[in-house]
Amino acid sequence: MTASQRVKLKPGDTIGILGGGQLGRMLAMAAARLGLRCQVFSPDPDSPAFDVVLNATCAEYADVEALELFANDVDVITYEFENVPAATAMVLAARRPVLPTQKILETTQDRLVEKDFVRKLGIGIADYADVSSVETLRTAIARIGLPAVIKTRRFGYDGKGQAIIREGDDIAQVWEDLATRSAILEAFIPFEREISVIAARSADGHVECFDVTENEHRDHILKISRAPADIPEALAAKARGIAETIASALDYVGVLAVEMFVVQGEGGPTVLVNEIAPRVHNSGHWTLDGASISQFEQHIRAIAGWPLGKPVRHGPVTMTNLIGDDINDYEQWLTVPGATVHLYGKGPARPGRKMGHVTQVFPREK
Secondary structure (H helix, E strand, O other): OOHHHOOOOOOOOEEEEEOOOHHHHHHHHHHHHOOOEEEEEEOOOOOHHHHHOOEEEEOOOOOHHHHHHHHHOOOEEEEOOOOOOHHHHHHHHOOOOEOOOHHHHHHHOOHHHHHHHHHHOOOOEOOEEEEOOHHHHHHHHHHHOOOEEEEEOOOOOOOOOEEEEOOOOOHHHHHHHHOOOOEEEEEOOOOOEEEEEEEEEOOOOOEEEOOOEEEEEEOOEEEEEEEOOOOOHHHHHHHHHHHHHHHHHOOOOEEEEEEEEEEEEOOEEEEEEEEEEOOOOHHHOOHHHHEOOOHHHHHHHHHHOOOOOOOOEOOOEEEEEEEHHHHHHHHHHOOOOOEEEEEOOOOOOOOOOEEEEEEEEOOOOO
């Protein structure tokens, strides 16, 4: 980003947020504390982010007229999810700065492009192959071996659009069930634990990383995050360095998450990058109550052109997602010492739907 393109907001200016889910909601709440206004654009009339902003646009992402009016009302635009249609980003970028940029979206929306990008940086990742037919899938399996994981190249999250292939599986049926012509096959990684790094980068290239987080998934959905991760400090430093390298190579402005696997190598434990999420991330929710600055405020500061904060963790922290019917037990958390309850104001609970989360900050060991 050139100096002439850099954003410098002042209190009272307006940030446009694409997407009205809980991440957009928490971004808007962080902005409000800093005296910045937000306007949310979402096609869903029940978007929980609408509840915390004065102005909202409920329209489809393909509605050019609505996008132009939205852009006219804001000073900079960001998003809470990475699957913003390319045409939407193009229309908006012609009128206002969009951060992170459209080029970053193009890299991270396609798993194959993202894997190629990470590999070219010399960063460790699982072996992978482009797959476009059942024949190329068989060829990829012959090279990579089984078990392996097949994923759609686009639009997969929380376990959607992917499957594990094991010995004896009907390969033709697996390909048919995936219902795509564009996928990648990845080697199955026997990891010790899953971790992530939440990193913030400002337009001048300054990067601040939060403590490495350890993540526990259930049914392919994040259930519990713990900070700091139970890994050696040298490995944590390597993970943070990888996140910083990726953010810098992308010329990124804002917060991103880098998901990684901890695996045993010849010289001891090491990390492999799994995915990049160009946005605030579920595994960073612990920062709301467990650190001196949250991932949401850090993102707002970065896209506003304000200095980043130096994150200081208050103690060991656990974040528990309230998924589906878990929301019905929210009251039991209200009396737990050190716990803070965050409810997203969504409609009916459904299996797999993230309804809220709870953070718990524990005293530091003396």
